[in-house]
Amino acid sequence: MRAVLHAEWTKQWSVPSTWWSLIAAIIVTIGGGAAMSALVHADTADGLARLAMSGVLLGQAVVAALGAAAIGDEYANGLIVTTVAAVPQRGSLLAAKAVVLGGTVLAATIIAASASLSWAVLLTIDAPDPQPDTAIQTVLKTAASMALIALLALGTATVFRSTATATGLVLGLLYLPPLLAALIADPAWQVRVQRYAPMSGVLTPIGNGTGREPASWSSVGVVATWAVAALGAGCHSLKRRDV
Amino acid sequence: MSFLHQLRAEWAKFHSVRAWILAVLGAAVVTAALGPLNLSTQHAPSGGPGPTLVRGPDGQAVNDSFYFVRRHLAGDGTITARITELSGITVTGPDRVSHEVQGWAKAGIIVKQSLTPGSPYAAIMLTGAHGVRFQDGYTHDTAGPARTVPCWLRLTRSADTVTGEESSDGTHWQRVGSVRIPGLAADAPAGLFVTSPSTVHVAAIDVPQTNPAAAVATFGPVALTGAWTPEPWSGAQFGGLGTSGDYPPGVDGGFTGNADAALTVTGAGDIAPVVGGSVLGNGATVEGFVGGTFAGLIALVVVAALFITTEYRRGLIRTTLAACPRPVRVLGAKTTVVACLGFTAGTLGATVAVLAGHHIADAHGIYTVPVTTPTLLRVEIGTGVLSAAMAVLALALGAVLRSGATAITVVIVATVVPYLLAVSPGLPTVAAQWLLRVTPAAGFAIRQSLPRFAQVDSSYIPPDGYFPLAPWAGAAVLCGYCVVAFTAASFLLRRREV
Structure with missing residues (x-):
């Protein structure tokens, strides 16, 4: 398993697009949060955290594309044939990919989320600063959700063997529920759609009214369920298919 | 190869991939189905179906509600009245009553074609803050001088033509407007009216607030000439309260006094087209029916x-460019294929969604805001234009970036995220409006079905379905992005080796 992890780690950093995607994810996350904090007035600590994290609305798309590319690009350039020949335990292969990708995205988004929150705290004068432990939790929940979104994309790309299709599907899963929920007049359904959507783990200024504290650990659990389901489906297809 | 040959070649390439054909069909299906499906989860508002909306002469939804002190004019004649006072009653909070008059509160003289709500009319009036106006047909508003009380108003009927005049002293008269009302009844109901829409307070961020308001007007001696039927003045609230009016608690419409001396009339409601926003309530709108477009667009x-x-x-x-060494022609043919497919999927999906949406809304007892046929066609064709433009944008960006996932991410993030942010409450209105002006999300303006009128106050803000740009201007912004992307793609395709 160590060797598989090492191989995946090497492969991940051998393409410059990984660097570009991570830098892009960090920039749009911080930039979006900074823009919203500058534009919108916050008067509570919760409001401030929500505004600071609004860049996640953009960053999650970049992270999803990165996650899909982690295996989709191997299918596109044929490297997957070599990979499965070298690592015949396909379950371990996907697990190694998930660990490497998840760890990288987690690290990058912890940087992005803490920078966003610090920037918002510096910028905002009339809102009380969040408690230190609340702030740390906000950063961790956001980063965990982003990493899980990358894993959701990884699993989806394994099923569909295409980066582009998987990216489109995951972006649809992320952005459609809040758009469609806005059309639903029945509040019970609105809550249901928003609560069980993969974006529910992300603390943003939108998607209020889900009837519980937003971006709680249980909503990170919802994203985790989506990611696990996608990885499970991916693992199943990977084992059943020739490649 | 000529362009037509190239087009055929590209179409052959497209339909040889079954998944793509299925995706286009799927886009049409979700566009058609998601909006109506959403609607079917909705229950009729408690207390029976919502208000029955009145349709005006042009087929659009109108409010025709006011306190009417009337007699009948059985032929030519005039009615002249002096307004000596116009004030308002608004409850702005618990135990807080304001006597400020709503800007579009109306007091004046009206002649109606008949007593059917929604029937044509002509009226000369003094408004709370917009001076003297002559209005007819619910949507036509002619401004007169910016007067306040006291002022004289006169309405003259001559056959089926009605003319409104005003004066500051009762001797020097100035014509404000005139209109022909075909089929004006032989004994047309005519008289004094007072009405006031609810006040709408749009804060920078918070959800807009409406407060019920009434207007109180005092008319000086009312002078009649011509064929008035001999009967006493009778007063009643006409046409209910509509969507934008409501009496404050403890206030009712009515009139007191004597037409020969002074008559005080209290009224609420509005004589105006129905607009969206906070004044509308829970009605279904046509663009809600086509809400599934977002899913179709992603596909x-x-x-x-x-x-x-x-x-x-x-x-x-390489093969494609070897067969047709003119890259721009190749790109043009590909663009034509995706644009046609997008347009067809979008328009068909939206047409089905609108039909199904009306049907389901009726079945669930939800009222739908009626729109005119041109607006309905604009929503349906606009969905096609939107789908075609998004497809072209993705294709051109794909050619520029040569990576499908990147192109898809850029297009979706540039379109969906600004739209999502703008229509969610929370962003300041100014920021939301700029997002819908400068990003490709401006294109969604083409589907705005709710009208905006200067003479009706409402919360004309993105979360209530109002775009800062006119429908076709918004579509032009999106198409501008397509043109830029297409030009960049042509340039790069010519310059790069492949």
């Missing part, structure tokens, strides 16, 4: 981007 964006990027992946682009 189309994926297919359009893949249509060019797979050629790069598989090296087919």
Whole structure:
């Protein structure tokens, strides 16, 4: 398993697009949060955290594309044939990919989320600063959700063997529920759609009214369920298919 | 190869991939189905179906509610009245009553074609803050001088033509407006009216607030000439309260006094087209029916981007460019294929969604805001234009970036995220409006079905379905992005080796 992890780690950093995607994810996350904090007035600590994290609305798309590319690009350039020949335990292969990708995205988004929150705290004068432990939790929940979104994309790309299709599907899963929920007049359904959507783990200024504290650990659990389901489906297809 | 040959070649390439054809069909299906499905989860508002909306002469929804002190005018004649006082009653909070008059509170003289709500009329009036106006047909508003009380108003009927005049002293009269009302009844109801829409307070961020308001007007001696039927003045609230009016608690419409001396009339409601926003309540709108478009758009964006990027992946682009050495023609043919498919999927999906939406709304006892046929067609064709433009944008960006996933991410993030932010409450209105002016999300303006009128106050803000740009201007912004992306793609295709 160590060797598989090492191989995946090497492969991940051998393409410059990984660097570009991570830098892009960090920039749009911080930039979006900074823009919203500058534009919108916050008067509570919760409001401030929500505004600071609004860049996640953009960053999650970049992270999803990165996650899909982690295996989709191997299918596109044929490297997957070599990979499965070298690592015949396909379950371990996907697990190694998930660990490497998840760890990288987690690290990058912890940087992005803490920078966003610090920037918002510096910028905002009339809102009380969040408690230190609340702030740390906000950063961790956001980063965990982003990493899980990358894993959701990884699993989806394994099923569909295409980066582009998987990216489109995951972006649809992320952005459609809040758009469609806005059309639903029945509040019970609105809550249901928003609560069980993969974006529910992300603390943003939108998607209020889900009837519980937003971006709680249980909503990170919802994203985790989506990611696990996608990885499970991916693992199943990977084992059943020739490649 | 001529362009037509190239077009045929590209179409052959497209329909040889079954998944793409299925995705386009799927886009049409979700566009058609999601909006109506959403609607079917909705229950009729408690207390029976919502208000029955009145349709005006042009088929659009109107409010025709006011306190009417009337007699009948059985032929030619005039009515002259002096307004000596116009004030308002608004409850702005618990135990807080304001006597400020609503800007579009109306007091004046009206002649109606008949006593059917929604029937044509002509009226000369003094408004709370917009001076003297002559209005007819619910949507036509002619401004007179910016007067306040006291002022004289006169309405003259001559056959089926009604003319409104005003004066500051009762001797020097100035014509404000005139209109022909075909089929004006032989004994047309005519008289004094007072009405006031609820006040709408749009804060920078918070949800807009409406407060019920009434207007109170005092008319000086009322002078009649011509064929008035001999009967006493009778007063009643006409046409209910409509969507934008409501009496404050403890206030009722009525009139006191004597027409020969002074008559005080209290009224609420509005004589105006129905607009959206906070004054509308829980009605279904046509653009809600086509809400599924977003899902369809994502499918189309994926297919359009893949249509060019797979050629790069598989090296087919070399063959394509060898067969047709003019890259712009190739790009043009590909663009035509995805634009036609997008337009067809969008328009068909939206047409079905509108039909199904009306049907389900009726079945669930939800009222739908009626729109005119041109607006309905604009929503349906606009969905097609939107789908075609998004597909073209994804294709062109795919050619520029040569990576499907990147093109898809850029198009979706540039379109969906600004839209989502702008229509969610929370963003300041100014920021939301700028997002819908400068990003490709401006294109969604083409589907705005709710009208905006200067003479009706409402919360004309993005979360209530109002775009800062006119429908076709918004579409032009999106098309501008397509043109830029297409130009960049043509330039790069010519310059790059493949």
